[in-house]
Amino acid sequence: MSTWLQRINSKILLKITLLVIIEIILIVGSFGVLSYFQSQQSSFGNSINIAGKNRYLTANLLLQTEKYLYGLSSDTSQLKVAMNSLESNIIALKQGGMISGIDLTPLPSNILALWAAVDGNWNIFKTYVTNQLLASTHVRTTTDETLTRKAFESMASNLVASSDKLVTLLGQQTEKNSQNLILLQVLFAILIIGILVLILYLVARMLSPIFALTEATYKVKKGNLDVSVKQKGNDELSILGESFNSMIGSIKDYTKKQNELTKQLEAANEELKYKDQLKDEFINVAAHEMRSPIQPILGLSEILRYGKKRGEGDSKLSKEDEQVLDIIIRNARRLLRLEQNILDMTRIENKTLHLDLETLDLNDIISNSIRDARYEIDKPRVDLEYASIKNASSKAILLNADRARLTQVLSNLLSNAAKFSKEGSIIVRTENKGNEAFVSIRDTGPGIQPEIMTKLFSKFVSNSSRGTGLGLYISKSIIEAHGGKIWAENNPGGEGATFRFSLPIKG
Numbered sequence: 001m002s003t004w005l006q007r008i009n010s011k012i013l014l015k016i017t018l019l020v021i022i023e024i025i026l027i028v029g030s031f032g033v034l035s036y037f038q039s040q041q042s043s044f045g046n047s048i049n050i051a052g053k054n055r056y057l058t059a060n061l062l063l064q065t066e067k068y069l070y071g072l073s074s075d076t077s078q079l080k081v082a083m084n085s086l087e088s089n090i091i092a093l094k095q096g097g098m099i100s101g102i103d104l105t106p107l108p109s110n111i112l113a114l115w116a117a118v119d120g121n122w123n124i125f126k127t128y129v130t131n132q133l134l135a136s137t138h139v140r141t142t143t144d145e146t147l148t149r150k151a152f153e154s155m156a157s158n159l160v161a162s163s164d165k166l167v168t169l170l171g172q173q174t175e176k177n178s179q180n181l182i183l184l185q186v187l188f189a190i191l192i193i194g195i196l197v198l199i200l201y202l203v204a205r206m207l208s209p210i211f212a213l214t215e216a217t218y219k220v221k222k223g224n225l226d227v228s229v230k231q232k233g234n235d236e237l238s239i240l241g242e243s244f245n246s247m248i249g250s251i252k253d254y255t256k257k258q259n260e261l262t263k264q265l266e267a268a269n270e271e272l273k274y275k276d277q278l279k280d281e282f283i284n285v286a287a288h289e290m291r292s293p294i295q296p297i298l299g300l301s302e303i304l305r306y307g308k309k310r311g312e313g314d315s316k317l318s319k320e321d322e323q324v325l326d327i328i329i330r331n332a333r334r335l336l337r338l339e340q341n342i343l344d345m346t347r348i349e350n351k352t353l354h355l356d357l358e359t360l361d362l363n364d365i366i367s368n369s370i371r372d373a374r375y376e377i378d379k380p381r382v383d384l385e386y387a388s389i390k391n392a393s394s395k396a397i398l399l400n401a402d403r404a405r406l407t408q409v410l411s412n413l414l415s416n417a418a419k420f421s422k423e424g425s426i427i428v429r430t431e432n433k434g435n436e437a438f439v440s441i442r443d444t445g446p447g448i449q450p451e452i453m454t455k456l457f458s459k460f461v462s463n464s465s466r467g468t469g470l471g472l473y474i475s476k477s478i479i480e481a482h483g484g485k486i487w488a489e490n491n492p493g494g495e496g497a498t499f500r501f502s503l504p505i506k507g
Helices: 002-008 011-069 077-095 109-134 142-221 236-309 319-349 362-376 403-420 471-481
Strands: 097-099 102-104 357-361 382-389 398-402 424-433 436-442 485-490 497-504
Touching: 011 077, 011 102, 011 109, 011 142, 077 097, 077 109, 109 142, 142 236, 236 319, 319 403, 319 471, 357 362, 357 403, 362 382, 362 403, 362 424, 362 436, 398 403, 398 497, 403 424, 403 436, 403 471, 403 497, 471 485, 471 497
Parallel strands: 382 424
Antiparallel strands: 097 102, 357 398, 424 436, 436 497, 485 497
């Protein structure tokens, strides 16, 4: 309903509707008027035919009177028929009606005077015929017959003359109506053309702001916002133009604010880049500076621990001293791994992680990594098992890989497995299928929590409160740099998790 009300209240639609209604009225009116004049023309034509018929009927009546006058016919019936025919023709000419198969309309009032003259001459002719022929009983002489015939001819001539005048006037009226009809046709044509021109003018006025809007929109599309559309009047198109100008103003304000925000954002980004650069420099310096004291601590602690254990020096270490040195060595190694992880994270983010590729045997890398891990695991009830499924043609699984980086991945995965396993065996398994080698490390821990499963290999994500969350992130980057994949899943039965990775085998 609201849509229809809006259409009714539309000024443009109202203007067009009024012009269309006027156009329809003119067309219908022109058809009506032209049809009326056409019927008048037809009516005048019929009247001319009937009036012209008076000449024939008068001549026929004159013939019948002469035949009766000269005794050629003694029957008055034909004479009466001729008189009745002429009289009916004259009466029908005035009153109208169906005569001789023609639907005749009554004569207009301005022509009745001529009809009255015809009717008067007819009444004179009729009275004389009645008195001289039909009602008279005396014997006529030749002289009387001649005089009567001349009188008949004179009366018939007067009747024909008055009928001819009526025909002439009807013809003039018909010609006048034809001229009026032509003038009306011209007038209606002019009016219809004028209305059409007015409609075209209105449409042109409607299209003018639309063209202006189209051109302005094209300029806006090209990036020029310094455009506006002129408004004239208070119709919908003017409102549309005003809305367009308001929209352009809003866009300009928004663009100005956006540019200011962009500049601020660029400045903030530059500042962030600078601070990020300072952070990386600080991390590098801190990592290197941390390595400097850790290495002698670790080296001297290992010399002291293993030297005394073999009985070198003045005395042997007590059990308590061995435990203290083991703690120092283990934590020093943790600090070294942390320092290495921080440096590796920086290289990964800067896309500067470098691989020293060489041909190596995956089984050897895993065996060495397991041996080192056994030494670091301080859990007597946790054991490491290695099961290798080698292919039939070769005992070795050859890869084109970076030995140190691959050892780093295995060390991270084994360290995680040992961290979460309280007892049982950590099983390492290798298998080569087609062009890929698969390594799996199965632990007996509590498994991976569902809420971190999807982001397990992201930075700073860990199942343990003691971990930094960098080991798996770095391991994933190293494996993917080798062209492989790494993933994890919880073991069936809910005990522990299995980490797997694949690497392409050297062809």
